[in-house]
Amino acid sequence: MRNVCMIVSFDGTAYYGFQTQPGGNTIQDHIEEGLHDLTGEKLKVLGSGRTDAGVHARRQIFNFHTESLIPIERWCMALNGRLPDDIVVTHAFEVPLGFHARHSAxxxxxxxxxxxxxxxxxxxxxxxxxxxxxxxxxxxxxxxxxxxxxxxxxxxxxxxxxxxxxxxxxxxxxxxxxxxxxxxxxxxxxxxxxxxxxxxxxxxxxxxxxxxxxxxxxxxxxxxxxxxxxxxxxxxxxxxxxxxxxxxxxxxxxxxxxxxxxxxxxxxx
Missing domain, CATH: 3.30.70.660 (Pseudouridine synthase I, catalytic domain, C-terminal subdomain)
Known part of the structure; x- marks a missing residue:
């Protein structure tokens, strides 16, 4: 099991915030869909915090646990190819299994x-x-x-x-x-x-x-x-x-x- 952490920037104009909610169309929804397409796993993204609808991020942090063996240097390009143009992952790195983007902030x-x-x-x-x-x-x-x-x-x-x-x-x-x-x-x-x-x-x-x-x-x-x-x-x-x-x-x-x-x-x- 790996704990992968990423930094994402996004223009929140078209979205209902970062965190998943019943209405859908959130940043988290799109990231999790992209990760599923990339790894075949149904992964749960843990964000450093939620943002309201229309709010943007220069450096939002999230992490997820995965069994994927994709090399860390390939994650950003691979995931960005599956995300809308107004959501861009800029960094990826591995962190200890106990790291939590929100609790560790x-x-x-x-x-x-x-x-x-x-x-x-x-x-x-x-x-x-x-x-x-x-x-x-x-x-x-x-x-x-x-x-x-x-x-x-x-x-x-x-x-x-x-x-x-x-x-x-x-x-x-x-x-x-x-x-x-x-x-x-x-x-x-x-x-x-x-x-x-x-x-x-x-x-x-x-x-x-x-x-x-x-x-x-x-x-x-x-x-x-x-x-x-x-x-x-x-x-x-x-x-x-x-x-x-x-x-x-x-x-x-x-x-x-x-x-x-x-x-x-x-x-x-």
Whole structure:
């Protein structure tokens, strides 16, 4: 028995998220179909976490157990030939049998992109939220500092969350502003506002609710200091709306490869 781990990137626009669900048409469905066609085995893919419909991934991690003897250097090309064009496996490596893509993960980083120019970017419209109204970025940055640390994030979790414990730790959060795509001399263009947030785990819709709340701060509808009050309230109604899924991307997943899980020998696309 082998435990094969892979890194996959995908444009989630056309899919109902990563994890298999009754309606089908998920990233996991397509990967498992491709693996079945490749190996003849009915394999179960274990992802590092689920993503909502329309959410993208730069580095989603998954693993599966297989009896296949396919050399590790052939997995990426062989599987990609059986996947849609908007799903691409970029790395494959063998890991110890005890490795689990979700349980073994130590940190996850998400990115959320807001296009604050007057007009949307035609070529990035599926991965950016277009917000042409003026945003006060410094206030958004100030508000974000309240979320760093270990907190109960009930106010920033979906009302449909099934998690008993809503305590999570945010290790790092920052907002970057890129004005390189602004039209010269056009005051209505503000640039690309990008949130990067790293934590030990995230609740359903958590990042999108954080973004929706930060947008209210940027619009002047909430003060930066209110983020602390919203956290302490543990009440979803106190936070802002859930931002659109298309601006969200699973950016990276970090593992602590120790003696229990030694560093894998990977093969890239």
């Amino acid at each position: 130590k940190q996850k980083t998400y990115r959320y992109c807001i296009n604050a120019n007057q007009f949307p970017d035609l070529f990035q419209r599926h991965t950016q939220l277009h917000h042409p109204g003026k945003l006060h970025v410094l206030s958004m940055r100030e508000a974000l500092t309240s979320l760093v640390g270990t907190h109960d994030f009930t106010s920033f979790a979906s009302r449909h969350s099934t998690k008993v414990n809503h305590v999570r730790t945010i290790y790092h959060a920052e907002i970057q502003l890129d004005t390189s795509m602004c039209r010269p001399g056009e005051p209505r263009d503000q640039g690309l506002i990008t949130l990067y947030i790293t934590g030990n785990g995230f609740l359903q819709h958590m990042v999108r609710i954080i973004v929706g709340t930060l947008l209210q701060v940027g619009e002047g509808k909430k003060k930066p200091s209110e983020l602390q009050t919203i956290l302490e309230a543990k009440d979803r109604a106190k936070a802002g709306p859930t931002a659109e899924s298309k601006g969200l991307m699973l950016w990276d997943v970090l593992y602590d490869f120790t003696e229990e899980f030694p560093s894998p020998k990977e093969h890239s696309l």
